[in-house]
Amino acid sequence: MTSLAYAVRDSNTMLRRNLRHLLRYPSLTLMLAALPIIFMLLFVFVFGATLGAGLGGTRADYLDFVVPGILMLTIGSGATGVALSVATDMTEGIVARFRTMAIARVSILTGHVLGSIIQTFIGLALVLAVALAIGYRPTANPLAWLGFVALAAVVTFAFTWLGVALGMVAKTVEEASNTPMPLTFLPFLGSGFVPTGTMPAGLRQFADYQPFTPFMEAMRAALHGSAPATHDLLWSLAWCTVIALGGYLWARRSYNKL
Template sequence: MSTLAVPRPTHTLVDSLTMVRRSLLRLRRYPSLTIMLIVLPLIFLLLFVYVLGGTLGAGLGGGRADYLAYVVPGILIMTAASTAQGTAITVAMDMTEGVVARFRTMSIARVAVLTGHVAGAVVQTLIAQVVVLGVALLLGFRPDGGVPGVLAAFGVLAVIGFALAWLSVALGMVSRSVETASNLPMPLVFLPFLSSGFVPTTSMPAGLQWFAAHQPFTPMIETVRGLLTGTPVPASTLGLALGWAALVALIGYLVARRLYETR
């Protein structure tokens, strides 16, 4: 018989911290997963800067260095999306190996199990983004927004990472196998290509331009780009970025919690 009960707020906090610690220990014990998720964004960064950067930079009215400054925010968002794939895989592993089933028989706050995965995903995302930004700095990127701009950008990136973490947890829980979990988040990795992350939306055909202007990643990328480069970020753009993040987080949370209770 299940010993599940409704935990008091203090127990919920303690359970959540325990699950967060479990996720962080997994990151430390299996650093290869984090490294693997960093490799893809770095490959795209080097590809776009050194292979396509000269031509694309000229299209922006500058050179390779100008394109590097333009593309870094898109690569940082892609890094968050790439990390979501790893989160879905770890959640699916817990589901298929019976770990979550074991937790459900214990007197643990249900949200704590999910919170542990989300917190671990956010930390993993920020680590990956720091590495990507470090490589960009080595390539010559200089954030004109200075330290305040970089900190503000990473604040926004943390919010985006939090939202994608909840979505990836839901995708991991709905997957019937680890292989399925590795494939479901793939559209998140490629969606930045259909945004303003790599080329201005004005250079796209009309239909694609409309989609790029109205999809979630475009205002997120524009917000991060403005903060890093020190250019003003319109309140509407910031509002759309945070609004999309809040909506994605809410949907991911509701779906993940529902699946946790029913599967």
């Protein structure tokens, strides 16, 4: 058996381990989806009429606008979840025990990454289900939905590797729960909840060029059944490449130091 085949086999074993954890402790997945759902309900039903009027529409129009920001908030929460999972394995000595076994070294990290991607997509499905229940009606056709799923998968993959790296360097589980927190706030400082054009100078420029804004704009276009702007797609791919590669190299370097 080749080294690649060993890596795939062992990664599959580690993925099954993480999936069993998801089944045994579903409360973590529900918790990661709960915060975005609470924010969605708060902004739609408390602020939605006023913010919708600011967009020149109604509460329903604001719901259409805010859902991509809530979805990005969910992906950020998923990064927090994988950071907690990795930090727990690190502090409990599981990773050190795995390193003494005859398994592919990369499989430990890839198991966490693949498991977290599945967990995040469950969270995204829950958020979308609640959004549909309160009146969200996307107009995407099957091709646009496929594009949305592909974009969500790429973004989730990038932020999951960043979450793995943050979990690797955290000295405690509590630290791992705090360091990814900026990922859950950046949608507020982008186009997730209000158009960036309404922001004051300085903040507006930051909102336009920070990573989350092109992600949310591309998702918003896909869910509305239109092609995302070329610059949003290019910026999204560029940011995903930087975040995924940076997270992977950081996690691998930290892992090799153990």
